[in-house]
Amino acid sequence: MQTGQVYIDGQAVPVGDAQNILEVVRKAGIELPTFCYHSELSVYGACRLCMVEVESMGLVASCSTPPADGMIIHTNTRRTRRLRRMILELLLANHDRECPTCAKNTGCKLQKLARQYGVNTIRFGNRDEKLPIDASGSSIVKDPNKCILCGDCVRMCREVQGLGIWDFAHRGSKTQVTTAFGKDLADVACVNCGQCVAVCPTGALTVKSEIDRAWSAIHDPAKTVVVQIAPAVRVALGEEFGLAAGSAVTGKIVAALKKMGVDRVFDTLIAADLTTIEESMEFMSRMENGGKLPLFTSCCPGWIKYCEQMHGELLENLSSCRSPQQMFGSLVKKHYAKKIGKTSGEVVCISVMPCTAKKFEAQRPEFTTDGVYDVDIVLTTVELAQMIKEAGLVFDDLEPAGFDNPLGMGSGGALIFGASGGVMESVVRFVSGYLGGPEVGRVDYHPARGIEGIKEAAVTVKDKTLKVAVVNGLANAENLLQRIKNGEADYHLVEVMACPGGCVGGGGQPDANDTAARVQRLKSIYRLDAVEQVHKAQDNVYVNKIINEWLQGPGSHAAHHDLHTGYVHRRRITGKPMEITGDAGNGQVDVSVCIGTGCYLRGSYEVLTRFTDLVRVCGLEGYVRLNGTFCLEHCDQGVSVRVNDEIITGVTPENAEEVFRNKIAVRCGTTVQV
């Protein structure tokens, strides 16, 4: 805590714990414009919009200048006004100003500031070069022509998610924010969390829209359209209609969907209750039978893709439970369709999610029934709000309506899935009730709650003490995983959500999707839970009915088949292999040694060097073509080597010579002396 005060436009303001002039100025009730400043991210100082004049210092960027006692600061002078307008003009000259057709229209910060600072003409010529739009990914579209190079996405991805998918490339007027080697987003390690979209001030990064597909399904009389709504949507959608962050609008959303012509409006909560039950049973079984621990939750598709790419050795630690979205889709396509006398192709399942990664999850090939996707269309919160606007519905005037049965009811434990710590708390509630019997009343587990990135606790259920951790943000998750690997931490159960705050802060949520809004949404979720009479998953009568009638009882083969899944090793980046030896002649053997991160850390470099030596020693230069490749997708099984089409795992520098002799040299069709 600093002492002292500064003078802002003649007003004395105490410095307090402010890190920079900008914070003090905002505390004084003056809203300085910024593009690149986010209190959650590191200070970058690139956009220069927050310039103020400090006496005896001149013009400084307030975001990157610490306050000092007695500073005399002017925020609104002839110079600062002229500069701000000039900066905006320059940004606009370099910006594809197709505003009316831009997805960010009216929500764009550049548009807003241009208006606010009275930029009526642009004195500079427009950029004539158009760069290609990348719509290769399932969730995120990049339009580089609208990028203002503030670097918010770069820092979000690197600092909060620990991925670093985006970075600046090239220089000067050619500078671009792009992926490694300018590859398509679908070809790099992006987990589709959408946090870059959440911080992007312009339409450079937007969510891939499925609105038109949703309308055509709704308007198709041959299709029965079934909608599911995730918990975090109901505390955020109102923000698109001017309501305060965290306003609960569940009934209005249901009413809107029914007016739009959707056949059945169901609730993802019922599937979340199923998830709680299945995951808790899996957890208790692993505890009793010495299964792999810690058990990681599997509801978050961003985390799942991250784990598949970065931690192949942990795939068995992931819960085999499908996420609530996919459990719901599976129930609809495998059971509900039959119940209403339709085929899985005649029922269209639309899910409304706070999440962009759910779009990717819905397209995973394992989540299909009779050749059609279990979840056909995934809309984000913002996309549904857009559809409500397109339908001309006056949101304020909608009379709340209730969900349809039999998939429309969920417990409070399911509701809190939308908040970081919710899955953990729901499991704690279920296990407490399951082991403690009916006399266990409400179980509120406060240590799991809150916006903090890493929460650790111990919970005693009957005679057992369970060590649990809740983590949100993938950089925090990585930090926790490293501590587990180094033996510094040890848990039974870990909940991971990719987005800060959990699903309430998902990439598909309305602007402003910042910490303040997320905290309000979290509070709202727990308020709804507090008044929900159905508290634990097992208290939900409809879930019990579905388990007994549709899934042939708890723990049945059908339940396992319909509600669980498996994971795959996934490479992080596409690209050519590295040629180690040149082209070989006839009768060559193709040998690829994996030098992806997992194998690299296990000594694949030494294996490759041993092979290179052996090729030379054995005189096989014309027979063996040696490559280094990035990921053979067997990351958990030690260093992988591919010999022609055969994949050999578990190669070590010690057994490299043996592998070479038995698997490679013998295929060269020549006698060699090893």
Place this chain on the structure above:
Amino acid sequence: MQPRKFEKLQEIINKHEGKVSHLIAILQEVQAEYRYLPEEVLTYVATAMGVSPATVYGVATFYAQFSLVPKGKYIIRVCDGTACHVRGAAPINFALRKELALPDQQQTTDDLQFTVETVSCLGACGLAPVVTINDQEVHGQMTPEGVLAVLAKLQAREQQPAEQA
């Protein structure tokens, strides 16, 4: 790519203890080995150093000294600093590109023999306009005709061994 280069690559990274602050030096040494920075080599450098490939790509594209495409055997640099520019660097560059039939945006001939680049100043303004070959030969007070004569000599040098064979 020739064998043994890969081992050199890991040696370079090890020598710098994989420090991220040494990334530019590492890339310089890697480029000295490979004559350019192939994509898969940069992915490997990123993997070995534990940084994102996008970051390595960003550094490699920022500096003009790094090339992500293979360069020719002869790198011809035409100085286009102020002094060289006013004394006629542009016609020299134009003549070279026309003679080598280089389309816009392309710096290297398809046979990987010649790369034509401009530089902002070679520090030899007294000799303006200046052209260098592989940073070894310096040709001062150049003209379009003069530079074509230099090019013809290089081309003849390349054809000689073929004729002998």
